[in-house]
Amino acid sequence: MKLATRPRVLVIGSGAGGATVAATLAEAGLDVLIVEEGPQVPPTQYGLGSPEAMATLYRRRGMTPIEGPVPVGYVEGCCVGGSTEINSGFWHRTPPEILLRWKARYDLADASPAELAEHFQWAETELAVGLLNRPYPKSTELFARGVERMGWSAQEVPRAVRDCKDINRCASGCPAGAKQSMSQTLIPRALKAGARLLPDTRALLILKSGGQVSGVVAEQRFPDGHREQVSIAADAVFVCAGPTETPALLKRSGVKFHVGNTLRIHPMLKVAARFPETVDAHRHVLPVLQVKEFWPEISLGGAYLSPGHLAMNLSENWLETHPEMHRLRNFAAYYVAVRGTGRGQIRPSAFGENDTSISYRLSDEDHLNISRGMARLATLLLAAGAEEVFPSVHGLARIRTELEAVRWLDERVPLDALALTTVHAFSSCPIGENQQRCAADSFGRLYGFHNLFVGDASMLPDSPGVNPQGSVMALARRNALHFKESLE
C-alpha cells in the first residue's frame, strides 16, 4: 500500500478500539485526528443518576432497542471514550478456544494466544487491570457462597479499575476516576502524542473512489446549537464507531461486502434476588465473580443495581412485585448471559435522519441456554440463601424453591415472556482471510479498499463468549501496528 510518508489517519470513534488505534498510531509519529460523535463529558457530570447519565453518555439516551421476534434492550456509549465510560470495566483475554475457532472458521491470521499476548499485556498495563482491591461487597459474598455450595467453578473477573472506591457509579461514568476508561487513559495519551480530538462530530459518509478512500463528510455540533457539515480529507480511515454504527456508516457509504449481516450479541436475562440480610447492592460495586462452570454457552455473574434498575427488573410482573421495592436494601442483581449463536443485521434505517435499524434473531440454542441458565442461577442464589428470586420474565414473578427453579432445565421459558438485554454486541464486520464470511482481512483492512479499516467490536469474527473489551483492544493495537509497519 502506498501512502504518504507521514499519512493523515482519521479515526472515527473514541471507544476501546478507536482510542487504542489513535494512541498507537499517534505514538508512532503519524498525524491522527479522532472524530467522536458524542460529547466530551467533564468528570463533574459523571456519577449522576441513571436518567442524567443516559442523557449525556448513552447513544440515543439508551433507546437503541434490538428488534426481532424477541426484542432485546441494548445500550452503548456515545461520548468520548465510548462504551468504556459506562461499562463495568470487566476484562478478559480472548479464550484460546475462541481464537482457535476464529482461525478455523474465519482464517484469522496471526492471532494465536502467543501472538496476541503482548497486546493484551500492553492494554492490561495501561488500564491497570487487576482484581478488586478491597473486601468483597455483600452481593459478591452471597454469590460466592452460592458458588461454593453448588460446587461450581467461578473466578473473580479482573477489571480495568485503579483503586476502586466501591461507589457503584460504573454505569454513569466513574466520578472518582478509578475506572480506567478511554477518556482517562488512552485518549489523553493519544492527545499527548499529538493526536487531535473533535467531539460532537458525527461521520456521515466516507468519501471514496474505487478502492481508495479520500476522507469523510461529518456533521459538527457547536455549543450554540448550530450544526455544520464539513469534509475532512485523510490518507487512511479507521472506522471504530462501534458494532452498530460502524456497519451503518459503511453501508451508507456504499461499502457492503459482508458488512452488517452477522451481528452477534450476548443475550442476557437479569435476575434479582432478595436475601434475608441487608445487602445494599445499590451502594456497592456490582458482583465481581463469574461462574465458568457452563462456559462458553452460559455465563452467570453480577449485574449493576440501582433502585430504578431493580424496579425495571421487577416491572415484568409489577402488579405483584412492586411492594418488593420497599425491601430494596435486601436485593442484589445478577444475570444469565449466553454466548449468542443467533445472528442479526444492521441496516441504515429507511426513515429518520441517520437512524440505524438493528435486528437479531435468537437461535434455538440461545433460547434453551437462557432457560437453563436461569434455572441454574436461581438454584445458585437460593443455595446462597436468597428468599426469593425474581427473573425478568413475564408471568414468572418469583422462584421460591429449587424445585421451581430446576423445572426450567428441561422446559423453555416462553419466548414472548422474556425481557432480554445486552451490553455486548460485535461481529458486524468480521475480519479474517475467509472472504466468504469476512468483510475485512485479518488486520482490519476492508476488502476492496487500500486504506479503509475497521477497528472496534464489529471486527471480532464472532462471539468471544466473554466481555469483549480486551479482545477489541488487543486486536486494535495489533492492527494499528501492522498498518504502521506496512508504511515502512
Add this chain to the structure above:
Amino acid sequence: MQPRTTTRYRGKLLIILGIVVSAALLYVALAGLSIERLAETLARAELWPWLPLAVLAYLAGHWVRGLRLRVLVSREASLTTATGANIVVMGYAVNNILPFRMGELARMGMLYERTGIPFLQSASVTALERILDGLTIVLLLAFSMIFVTSGGWLTHVLAQAGLLFGCALAGVLVLVVRPRWVVAATSRLAGWLLPGRQALLLQMAANITAGVAYLRRLRDALKIASLSVLVWLLEAGMFWALMPAFGLEADPMIALLAMSVTNLGILAPSTPGYIGVFHFVCMQALVLVGIAEETALAYAILVHLAFFIPITAWGVGVTLWYGVKLSATLALAKAARNARQSTSEGAFELRSIGRLAPHEAGSLPAPFLVSITRALVPLPTAGLSEPEHEHAVAQAAQFVQAQREALPFKLRVLLTVGLFGFRLATALLTLRPFTALSPAAQRRHVNLWAYGRIGLTRKLFRPLRSTAILAYYDIPAITDALTHGTPDPAQTGGGSP
C-alpha cells in the same frame, strides 16, 4: 464510421426494428377483427374478482422471485426477500419502460449496490436467473402441450427454445460442476491472447463462477429449481385467473400454455412493455385451442395490463426511492468535493460544506403523558409527601418524554400509533378522554394494557413503563424514602466497611 457512431446507429436500428415488429404484430393481431366486437368483449369482461386475483398471483410470483434471489446469494450476502423482490421488480419495470432490456443491467447494478457482491458476480446471478426462467418456461410448455395440443408452430417454438436454453444450461452446468476448468481455461487463453490482462480476466472468471456457486449441491439446486417452477406457476395463475373474466373455462393447462408461449414470444425484439408481441403471441396461443379471435385478443389485452401496470408502478416506486437515497449520497459527496472554506485541525483540513439548522429542542410532556406516567409509577408511599410525589411524577414524565423522542423514527411512529389506539379505546369504553378520568380509573386502564394478557399491548407499554419506573425510583427523594434515609457511602465519600 467512428465506433461510437456505429454503436448509436446499431442502437437506433434495434429500436426501429422493435417498433416495426410491435406494429406489425399488432396489425396482424387486429387484421380481420371487428373492433366493435373487440371493444364489446372487453367491456363485458367481469373484472371482479378475477382481475384482483390475477394481480395478486402475479405479485406473489415476484415475491417468490425475491426469495429465489435471496437464496441464490445467501452464501455471499444477506438479502431480505423484500429487497430481493424490489431488485427483480425494478428490473422488470425498467424493461417495461426502456428498450434493449435495460432492466437486466439495472437489476445487476442494484444487486451489486445492495449487497456489495462484485458486479460481474451480480451479472452472473442475474444471467442464471434468466436461464432458469427460460428453462422452466420451456418445461412447462412441454408439459402443457401433453394435455392441450401439439404439433404445428408450437412444436417449432418448443424445439427452438429448448435448444437455446438447453445450450445455456450446458454452459451453466460447466460453471457449476467444473469451475476450475473454466478458471484454468481462462488463465490459458488469457495468457496466450491477452497476457497483460490475465489477472483481471481470472478475477472475472472467478466472479462469474461464484455467481452460480449456490447450485453446486444437489439439494440446493433442487430448491432453486422448485422456486423457479413456483414463480412461473404463479405467473400462470395470473393467466388462469383472468379466463373466467371472459366466460372461458378456467383450464389450468391452457393457462400454462398461454403463459409459456407468451413469455417465450416476448424474447423477440419489440417496444418497451412488449406491446404488440405480447398481444399477438398470447392471442395465438388461445386461438390454437379453439377460442374466438376477438375473445382471445381481448383476453390478451387484459392480461397485458395486469402484467404491465402493477409491476411498473412497484418498480418505478422502488427506482424513485432508491434514486432519491442514492442522489442524496451523491449530492453530499459532490458538495464535499466542491467545498472551499476551510479550517485546520493540525495536519487535517476541515472544509465547510454548509450550515444546518439546530436540532429542535425537546418538548415538555403533554398532560396525557404525565397522566400515563402517574398511572405507571406507584402510589405515594410512607415517607413521601404528596407534593414530593407529584414532583417526582413530573420529573419522571419529562424523562419519559425525552426517551420517547430519542427512539428511532420507526419505533416512535409505532408508539404514537399505539398510544393513539389506547386513547381511542379508553375513550370508547368510558366515553371520556383519558386525561378527564380519575387517577384511579387511569391507573386501571393503564394496568390493563401494560400488564394484561395481550402481548401486543404489553409490548406497547414496555418502553413507557420501564422509563417511567427507572426515572421515578432513581430520584434521590424516592430512594431516600425506600431506604429510610440511611446514608449513601457515595455521598459521604466512603466505600464498603
